[in-house]
Amino acid sequence: MHVPDGFLSVPVSIATGVVAAGAIGLALRNSRAELLDDRKAPMVGIVATVIFATQMINFPVGAGTSGHLLGGALAAVLLGPWTAILALSAVVIVQALLFADGGLTALGTNITLMGLVTVTVSWWVFRGLIRVLPARRWSLAVGAAIGGLLSVPASAIAFVGLFAIGGQVAVPLGPVLTAMIGWHTLIGIGEAIITGLIVAAVLASRPDLVYGAQFQRSAPAAMTEAVPT
Template sequence: MHVPDGFIDAPTSAVTGVIAAGALAVSLRGARRELGGTSRASEFERGGEKTAPLAGLVAAFIFAVQMLNFPVAAGTSGHLLGGALAAILVGPYTGVLCVSVVLLMQGVLFADGGLTALGVNITDMAIVTTVVSYAVFRGLLALLPNGRRSVTVASFVAALLSVPAAAVAFTLIYAIGGTTDVSIGKVATAMIGVHVLIGIGEAVITALTVGAVIAVRPDLVHGARGLQQGLKLRVNGELVDAPAVAAAPVAARTSRRTLWITGLVASLVLAGFVSFYASASPDGLEKVAHDKGIDKKAGKHASEDSPLAGYGIRDVSDARLSGGLAGVIGVGVTVVAGSAVFWALRRRRGADVSPANPGL
């Protein structure tokens, strides 16, 4: 659903850019709490230091899976948006940052999604999907039985609804600042219809990924953190809270490292090899834009001369090798950029909780 340059007029693009910038500023502050970066973090938010190293990996994984377009209808494909997955794994504020890092890398390096439309894409694909999915996720957890299975079920439904929500958001933005004269009713019907189908794929990928992480390290899943219950012991006929048992530092560190390496290898394999077999059909927005004439004023991408434009390496004639190398480079750049952002946020913790600032 990457919006190219030229679909939305300059004033509307500028407004969405301001909205995106404001949301990112709020997310930076919120992510510090989710990652254990302030002393005022709630009990629910504490423990974020365990997920902080994984946030950059989540961004890289989303980049990799977005390369795997899957068929959803005749001549149409879809791909993961990732807002629900990121929000549930590392928190909604951190999730917005994860998807935004992916969109920035895609726009600058791979000419995927217009640079003048970056604010539109962040608003639509990072903010809307994350906010909607996490609200649905939390609402469902309040109704479902307390357990890991409920987290997976809620993840599925939240991801499913986040995609048509993004389609609705694009339609509203297009209604305000679309550059072509196309019936909004037709755009809405086509966009929502195809993205409901894409949402099913999003839901399956999200639920499988969340379920896999919960199976090995439930304490690292932000969305499952509030479900953990303390152990009770019976002492003199009364139930009392058992003292917390500190996990062995080396073992815990090794376990997180193993998970991180496994996730990185999976991302590299998906982007470097499996992506070659992805559907070549246009995605939902591209298909609707072509069929309804939205793309008549699509502009030249500012990064179309990038050596990685189109997810291939210029001057490498073998398509499999070109696409695979581009995917590997994309995963590497994204994990480095994402990790740098979240490392910087974690570093701010030291300043905030230093003896000179004990109340922050």
């Protein structure tokens, strides 16, 4: 999913840079409410490290792009959506600066696609599902997994939209759409499995550290260990 330099037009790159900067600014202001408990602070580094490691495993998609696990659902459910945006943005920035994974001029695009789109889609899918699923611990893991499954192709579709507006590579839009959605649907399945397993593992040992647990129907207002199995 890392977009290289020159793949999209300058206006599109600037526009996504503005969107990314605005999202980071809002996240910096709103993430404080998600980290009121000091015990959760180490989780940010742990989740970012896990996402960083999984994003370094790339699958070629074609036309100079690659696909990989994204981690938006995992970060959103464990940390909260605003903190998740910050964590994913930090991962993308480090990858671009130290590992040349994604272009510097495309930094705003990559943050928008991998940080903003995945977190937003997965978080609201998760929130919707835990409202209708039984108030059980497994429902949180299932909601996170399905959120992860849908967030990956959603990010791919967003990329195709940007490519349709300002693509600078002589590749027909149809094959790009087919390749991106096809590959990222498969990647989304892997993302769902990994996200569900990790969230289930954290719930089994420290459910109070799962930010999304507080929004489950019939769950207590605070993130406690009272979430039933």
